[in-house]
Amino acid sequence: MSWQQLDKRTIFVAPLMPLVSVIGVVTVIVLVRGWEKVGFWEPAITGVIAVGLFVANAWHWKTTRYRITDTHVELHSGMIVRKHRSLAKDRVRAVDMSADVFHRMFGLSVVTIGTGRHVAESDDELKLEAVSAREAERLRALLLHRAGTPVQPRQRDGMLAKFSPQWIRYAPFSWLGFVAVAVLGGGLFQLARTIDLDLWNTGPMQTLFRWYETTPLLVSILATFVVVMVLTTVLSVLLYAVFYWDFQLTRQHGALRVQYGLINKRSVSIEDKRLRGAVVEEPLLVRLTGGAKVKAVATGLNKKKDDNDKWEMDADLLLPQAPKEDARKVVASVLSAERAPTDVALSKHPFAAARWMVLSTVAVAAVPAVTLGVLSVLGLTPWWIAQLLLILIPLGALLGYGEYRSLGHGLDGDFLVVRWGVLPRSTVALQRTGVIGWKIRQSFLQRRTGLISVTATIAAGSGAYTIRYADQGDALDVADTAVPGLLEPFLTRD
């Protein structure tokens, strides 16, 4: 097949995003400082940047070629240094698409073709920036839909989950809002510093300080709390809607496909045969309100850094925070099981485990109080800080007990199910055939109480899932049944 070029429109579309931010900064500078202080250099630099971006992009478009042969995907690119990369077609594990506002306005899409190797190297990835949405769709179908993909009889095709505005209810119960507030605040100060504005001395800030000085402490604390809560709630709801709007989980030709986003569209494909299981995550508050989140355990979906050095978020997402009922359905249909394996009754761990978990969290929780206590004895800090930090100890005990309560493991048909943690509580269902080894640990003290930690290693997800502090005989039995024959020769029956 002949070489193809990227979409021509990309020359004009790609620089738009950086340009908008440049223009934004310039506008802010002008607004704050006033026209008279703007010299010759600022507009000149902006102009040069703009022209430079267009030239660079035109050159990028001109020099980039790609083609798909019978066996390989090839990409030819380079401005000064010519680069040639090829990927064997049968090693392609993922074809992901993303598009920002401008890409969408012009019907373009950025396509990332990856092999999903566990050792994440950028060399294992081809990025086409950008092609038309139609071409992207064609590439996806061409690369992922291979002839002879065996279709499992029980597999459900078509739409598996669809966004419902009701899901937004669960948005305020996550960290999203707090993170957003922190980022916004940080960004504001950063901006203020760039344009030489002393934010602390501006009118609004001064009024705020005066208000804090004049109102009683209790009222001001309460007011701050309310304001922060309202802010985070509003922001998290907004962000949730922006991120996950029009969320769709579908299955076609033996591959799962996740699409979502209001402004930036994202599309992630996961081949069924790469799927090794699913995780249900329930952050404490979300769990209390009956929500859950589902992630895939699949080969080649490990978190990796993208071009901007940011962590690629949520490549394994199958369902954002949503009602538990939806999570259940998604898990069942994704894993092609009658009912969600993550919902089976799991065997409890012995009570001795609770002692260890409470003891370990209390020990950690006591560290700040003890440290501050020592500092107080030395007369470096006032006593009340150490006393206040004592609150952490019962909280730690509570957390430890909660962790114990959520421990569990079991087998359900073809799946090994493990549950652990409180913040969030995670329940993973792994295909038994996906387990590629065991790691068994027992400390001296665990041995005395008959406890054991059994880790199933797997070539997907986080690589290892551990049944922590389980009863010795029980856990080994489960491991032995999960993967018949592997552990057997090394076990002595009693």
Added chain:
Amino acid sequence: MLQSAVWWVVLLVGGGIAMFFTGAPLWLVLVEAVIAVLAVVDLIVEPRLQYRAHRWEVTDQAVYVQSGVLVREWRIAPLSRVQTVDSERGPLQQWLKLATVTVTTASASGPLKIRGLGQDEAAELVDRLTAITEATPGDAT
């Protein structure tokens, strides 16, 4: 063992120099004594225990490694899922004619390590593992 010996010698000599210059106050002597005891335990007792606890076995289906004294650890990997087999010899190991064999699977959760094998034995093991791994298709990715 020799590697940690080097560290202990550095620590002890450093302490000795400090004692010489400060006129050896009591606490420094005590610290030095504790270090010396720890060194003896680390150099003479600990390796023996580790050696006794470190076991390995290769059957036709799986590799099995056991190690650790206080925290015991067993690792099992089926041969059909083995990706690479490496053997490694540091400068000290070469002198003592020893080798470490590392068996890696497709999982990210760490390889199996068989430490302190005789060189001939290690070479033989690597050959055998490679032969078996080549004979079994697939690596579970």
